[in-house]
Amino acid sequence: MKHIAESTVRRLxxxxxxxxxxxxxxxxxxxxxELAALGGTTSAQVRKDLSFFGSFGKRGLGYSVAALSKSLREILGLERQWRVAxxxxxxxxxxxxxxxxxHQRGFHVVHLFDAAGALVGTVIDGVTVKDERTLEATLAAEPVDIVLIAVPSDAAQAVVDRVVKTGVRAILNFAPVPVHVPSxxxxxxxxMALELEFLAYALVNHTR
Amino acid sequence: MKHIAESTVRRLxxxxxxxxxxxxxxxxxxxxxELAALGGTTSAQVRKDLSFFGSFGKRGLGYSVAALSKSLREILGLERQWRVAxxxxxxxxxxxxxxxxxHQRGFHVVHLFDAAGALVGTVIDGVTVKDERTLEATLAAEPVDIVLIAVPSDAAQAVVDRVVKTGVRAILNFAPVPVHVPSxxxxxxxxMALELEFLAYALVNHTR
Incomplete structure (x- = not known):
């Protein structure tokens, strides 16, 4: 498959x-x-975006809502269920x-970990918080597709390194520091704090 | 001031x-x-980034940590306090x-609004949740700099329109739909769901 720009994935x-x-x-x-009007773009852009993935619509008849939804879900990897820690x-x-x-988009949280003893054993939305020290053993026994990192900044890189070693190939980092992963x-x-800083910067410097 | 790229603001x-x-x-x-090593970039990039804002360092002596911090906080608009709703x-x-x-970066939540009667009057981190219908009157009496939108998707654009009409010039949208604002x-x-979708897309299509 051709490489597809992030902005295209966003519009899809x-x-x-x-x-x-x-x-x-x-x-x-x-x-x-109609799709263009809803998405704030042009109909030429819509046709171009969808043409990446082969022909969907019939000239003059438009796109089948059901068929196009299904194709887009497949393209975006949303037809399947993803296990998340x-x-x-x-x-x-x-x-x-x-x-x-x-959950609505097929992402299911199956494991929650924390390093704080006080949180371990508590239940959040049906998932029991596990001790962070069991991360490797838990992911080996019950693997996941995607890991979300929501630890304090100074712990983020070390946790990312441990997660990468378990073989996980997709990470979403919420810690407000840059972390590094293999290619x-x-x-x-x-x-989120950085997004606010962009706004503060725009307010101070009168940019958009 | 010259226009500064988002990637530069991020590195600063x-x-x-x-x-x-x-x-x-x-x-x-x-x-x-040293700054380059900490930030995962090159020293030439660091010098270039900082040169946008005039000369800071002395050749061979490096940068004063205190002076450079203060300058960066000013540039990024973080020397002042920002009122957030x-x-x-x-x-x-x-x-x-x-x-x-x-809070640590100078962003203070002064108003919380909700449309659900059950939440109105509850206190979150010292701030009492106000009825969303009082939004215009509250922001007129006690203005804010930045508004965070955390309402359901189908309410997002209408709330954004109301916020814009009060004269607010900076909005951070957490609703998972695109919203539109004047220039x-x-x-x-x-x-957040879209970030997960990017990862799912990458896992399905073996891109990074």
Whole structure:
């Protein structure tokens, strides 16, 4: 498959959300113009985005909402279920464990780890928090696809290194520090404080 | 001031975090090479990043940790305090209200709003949740600099429109839908489900 830009994946994800809403409303077909209007883009862009993955629509008839949704879910890897572990069950990790949006998209939290004795053994949304020292043994017995890192900054790289050693190939980092992974591992980061800093910077410097 | 790329702001923010750690450890000076090693970049990149803002270091002596920290905080808009409101006090909004990382960087949550009667009047981290219908009146009486949107997807754009009308110029959106703002308003988005989808996409398509 050709390499696809992040901005394209983002738009495909947006299209899918609109298609799912249309499906719920009972709408059968949609034109590239309608998808474009919903996504704040142009119909030419919609057709280009979808052409990456072969031909979907019929000229003049638009796209089948059900068929296009299914194809987009397959392309985006959402047709299957993904097993997720969260390391760090504090405020951020706990909120992530409770976040229903993940579950709806096929991401299932199967393990929660924490280094703090007080949290180990507590139950968050049906998942019992395990001692972080059991991470390797737990992931060997019950592997996951994706690990979310929600530990304090000074612990983040060490936890990432341990997770990588277990063979996990996808990590989402919520600790507000840059972490490093080998080139065989996919890494994404969400840094909420940094997003606020971008806004503060824009307010101070009158940029957008 | 010249327009500065987002990637530069991100690195400046990283440098500042390292400088603050060095300050706490009592370190007085730092070289561009040391900053580069901590930030995973090159000393040439560090010197280039800092040269945007005038001359800081002395050749051979390195940078004063205290002076450089102060300058970076000014550049990034962190020398001042920012007043923040959060709309939506559910799982995500509540976790954001409790997140200590914001407070440490000068972002103070002064208002929390929710549309659900059950949450109105409850207290989260010292802030009483107000009825979302009082948003305009509250922000007129006690304005804020930045608003965080943590409402359900189908309510997001309507809340953003109301916030924009009050004159707020910086919005951070956590609802998992694209929202639109006028060109005078700075908008950033954090979409945690989308970050997971990027990882799923990478796992399915063997990209990074």
């Amino acid at each position: 994800s947006d299209y899918l959300r609109f298609l799912e809403e249309l499906e719920q409303q009972g709408t059968r077909t949609v034109s590239s113009g 969260i390391v760090g069950a504090g405020k951020i990790g706990g909120a992530l464990a409770r976040y229903s949006g993940f 065989t591992v996919s890494l994404r980061s969400v840094n | 923010s990283d440098y500042l975090r390292f400088l603050e750690e060095l300050e706490q450890q009592g370190t007085r000076t730092v070289s561009s090479g 959060i709309v939506g006090a559910g799982k995500i909004g509540g976790a954001l209200a409790r997140y200590s990382g914001f 005078t308003v700075s908008l950033r988005s954090v979409n």
